[in-house]
Amino acid sequence: MRILIVEDDETLADGLAAGLLLNGFSTEFTTTCADADVAFQQGGFAAVVLDLMLPDESGLDLLARWRKAGHHIPVILLTALDAVADRIAGLDRGADDYLGKPFDLDELAARLRAIGRRGEGRAEPLARYGALSLDPAQQTAWWGERQITLSRREYALLAALMDRPGAIVARATLEERLYGWQDGVESNALEVHVHKLRAKLGPQVIRTVRGVGYQLQKGAS
Amino acid sequence: MTSLRMRLFALLLLATGLIWLSAVVWLQYSTKAQIERVLDSRLAEAGHMVSSLLSDQGLAHAVSLDAEGSLSLPDFRVIDGGIERQLHCQVWSMRGTLLGQSGGGPAQRLAQSEPGFSVTEMDGGKWRVYTVVNDTLGVEIVVGESYAMRENLVADVRAGLIWPILVIAPLLAAAIWLSAGRGLRPLQVFANALSARSDDNLAPVAETPLPPEMRPVGAALDGLLARLAQARRRERDFIAYAAHELKTPLAGIKTQAQVARSAPPGVIQDNALDKLTGAVDRTGRLVGQLLDLARAEDEDALSVRSEHLDSIARRVSDDAQDLAQRKGVTLRLTGSAGGVCADPVQLGVALRNVVENALHAAPAGSVVAVLVSDVGLEVHDQGAGIAADDLPHVTQRFFTGNGAREKGSGLGLAIAAAALNKIGWTLEFCPAHPQGQIVRLAHRKTDAGRQQR
Numbered sequence: 091m092r093i094l095i096v097e098d099d100e101t102l103a104d105g106l107a108a109g110l111l112l113n114g115f116s117t118e119f120t121t122t123c124a125d126a127d128v129a130f131q132q133g134g135f136a137a138v139v140l141d142l143m144l145p146d147e148s149g150l151d152l153l154a155r156w157r158k159a160g161h162h163i164p165v166i167l168l169t170a171l172d173a174v175a176d177r178i179a180g181l182d183r184g185a186d187d188y189l190g191k192p193f194d195l196d197e198l199a200a201r202l203r204a205i206g207r208r209g210e211g212r213a214e215p216l217a218r219y220g221a222l223s224l225d226p227a228q229q230t231a232w233w234g235e236r237q238i239t240l241s242r243r244e245y246a247l248l249a250a251l252m253d254r255p256g257a258i259v260a261r262a263t264l265e266e267r268l269y270g271w272q273d274g275v276e277s278n279a280l281e282v283h284v285h286k287l288r289a290k291l292g293p294q295v296i297r298t299v300r301g302v303g304y305q306l307q308k309g310a311s
Numbered sequence: 312m313t314s315l316r317m318r319l320f321a322l323l324l325l326a327t328g329l330i331w332l333s334a335v336v337w338l339q340y341s342t343k344a345q346i347e348r349v350l351d352s353r354l355a356e357a358g359h360m361v362s363s364l365l366s367d368q369g370l371a372h373a374v375s376l377d378a379e380g381s382l383s384l385p386d387f388r389v390i391d392g393g394i395e396r397q398l399h400c401q402v403w404s405m406r407g408t409l410l411g412q413s414g415g416g417p418a419q420r421l422a423q424s425e426p427g428f429s430v431t432e433m434d435g436g437k438w439r440v441y442t443v444v445n446d447t448l449g450v451e452i453v454v455g456e457s458y459a460m461r462e463n464l465v466a467d468v469r470a471g472l473i474w475p476i477l478v479i480a481p482l483l484a485a486a487i488w489l490s491a492g493r494g495l496r497p498l499q500v501f502a503n504a505l506s507a508r509s510d511d512n513l514a515p516v517a518e519t520p521l522p523p524e525m526r527p528v529g530a531a532l533d534g535l536l537a538r539l540a541q542a543r544r545r546e547r548d549f550i551a552y553a554a555h556e557l558k559t560p561l562a563g564i565k566t567q568a569q570v571a572r573s574a575p576p577g578v579i580q581d582n583a584l585d586k587l588t589g590a591v592d593r594t595g596r597l598v599g600q601l602l603d604l605a606r607a608e609d610e611d612a613l614s615v616r617s618e619h620l621d622s623i624a625r626r627v628s629d630d631a632q633d634l635a636q637r638k639g640v641t642l643r644l645t646g647s648a649g650g651v652c653a654d655p656v657q658l659g660v661a662l663r664n665v666v667e668n669a670l671h672a673a674p675a676g677s678v679v680a681v682l683v684s685d686v687g688l689e690v691h692d693q694g695a696g697i698a699a700d701d702l703p704h705v706t707q708r709f710f711t712g713n714g715a716r717e718k719g720s721g722l723g724l725a726i727a728a729a730a731l732n733k734i735g736w737t738l739e740f741c742p743a744h745p746q747g748q749i750v751r752l753a754h755r756k757t758d759a760g761r762q763q764r
Contacts, residue, residue, distance in 0.1 A: 104567070105563055105566030109570045145711065192562035193562060195565070195566050242575075
């Protein structure tokens with residue numbers, strides 16, 4: 091899942107990006123409503139984490155504008171204004187969830203997973219595709235009854251392919267998921283991790299589409 | 312102070328007593344005059360009555376009997392009745408022979424032959440005397456009355472006035488005491504209502520009906536309550552805002568801490584720990600500034616020891632050298648002034664915040680200058696300067712400009728403005744050339760002088 095973070099406090103935004111990455115999300119962050127609008131128009135986000143008090147305008151106004159324009163993207167409000175009246179106002183202006191600062195990172199990740207799977211139209215925590223199922227909370231995969239232990243990067247890659255199962259996912263999208271780890275280019279090489287995943291899941295699960303990207307194949311256990 | 316009830320009681324009792332006493336004195340005098348008048352006329356009447364009785368009883372030959380010295384006078388005891396001992400009558404011949412007198416009277420002649428009223432002293436007592444000259448019979452009728460009798464009458468009247476007072480006085484005192492208590496009851500009710508109030512009830516007291524005498528007290532109290540409510544509201548707003556502003560850095564700290572704990576050792580963990588340290592430093596500075604602001608707005612915290620402007624500027628710039636070094640900025644102190652500031656603490660706080668602001672805005676390698684002159688203190692930096700749109704807002708609490716290069720707490724200039732305002736100084740902003748910002752801390756008087764020129 092790709093998350094748009096709109097937060098003007100640099101330390102918090104940086105922590106959110108790193109923390110959500112550790113939880114298997116990829117993120118992009120902006121510090122103003124204007125930047126958030128531009129990033130949002132480019133698309134590709136599964137959810138937005140939105141601060142209320144931003145330097146140029148209130149996050150609530152941005153949210154109201156998006157809802158008026160018919161955007162259904164799930165939005166979690168993140169704010170220090172966490173009195174009951176503020177929560178109600180936030181939810182009534184179109185937010186899907188509300189977290190008061192300071193919050194727990196794992197709780198934010200869990201809420202993002204919850205609104206993510208609601209967005210996909212399922213209530214079950216596991217994402218399934220053929221014999222493959224993915225447990226976002228544990229960051230593990232199952233091949234039939236067999237549990238497969240994944241590194242964080244492998245999980246991030248598999249989760250990116252599972253976002254829209256069966257669709258071809260562009261190399262750039264997948265590389266972006268790995269880019270956040272900042273461990274140097276070599277270890278981020280996409281091919282290396284695809285290779286490791288194939289070794290764990292079976293060679294036919296991930297198909298290479300030459301010049302475009304990769305695609306998950308429905309396989310039998 | 313004695314109780315209002317006691318004062319009222321004593322005053323009322325004293326006033327009532329004085330009025331009553333003067334009434335007694337006045338009544339005594341008027342009664343005495345009245346009695347004298349009445350008794351005098353009775354005396355005169357008695358004299359004339361005796362004179363006419365003598366004429367009517369055909370005693371015209373009395374003069375001829377003069378030599379014998381005996382005269383049969385009517386029995387005055389019958390006529391005088393009960394007051395026989397008070398009124399005495401003597402009939403004297405023109406030659407000075409006592410022709411007759413009523414019984415029990417003094418043997419001497421009551422008065423010399425002067426017709427009309429006179430006063431005589433005899434037998435150790437004073438007498439009021441009336442003399443009638445009967446020319447027809449050639450006799451003088453002298454009627455006298457002892458003053459002692461008159462005094463007794465007046466004393467009777469006086470006693471008649473004083474005795475009831477002595478009986479009534481305790482009753483009157485009790486009535487005054489109770490009335491004073493009852494009259495002061497609204498005060499007690501008011502006091503009870505005030506002491507029954509809860510701590511956070513700052514509603515005006517004038518809303519409850521008050522007697523006109525207590526309205527000034529109520530109004531003064533309401534003024535105090537209004538100021539108190541305003542101070543409390545300001546404090547509450549400040550705490551709410553401060554708590555709100557602290558929550559975001561705390562959220563950052565918590566998030567970074569969680570990242571540091573769950574990330575594998577490496578770049579992400581190191582980065583999170585660095586950010587954590589930086590965020591704790593910034594939050595610490597924010598807390599310090601909040602305390603500064605609370606102090607700057609605290610109306611009572613005036614210090615008494617004055618200090619030279621030079622010394623204040625040196626102290627502040629010495630303290631800020633550490634920050635300047637970390638930022639890679641040169642902090643320079645120039646100029647001097649002979650002036651003295653009466654409140655060096657507030658001015659120091661203001662200058663420190665302006666200098667820190669400048670250091671945060673200044674690019675590395677640039678110079679921040681603190682200029683001391685007789686006009687005041689100036690801080691020059693070579694940063695981006697304050698945007699014209701932001702100028703009206705820079706002294707608002709928690710305002711951070713949209714284009715701020717490094718995001719601060721938005722409190723520095725608010726603190727400076729509050730501290731300067733308290734000591735009668737102003738904070739002015741002007742752009743520096745070719746770039747940067749000049750912030751001037753000026754005494755209000757010099758400011759006014761410059762504007763007049």
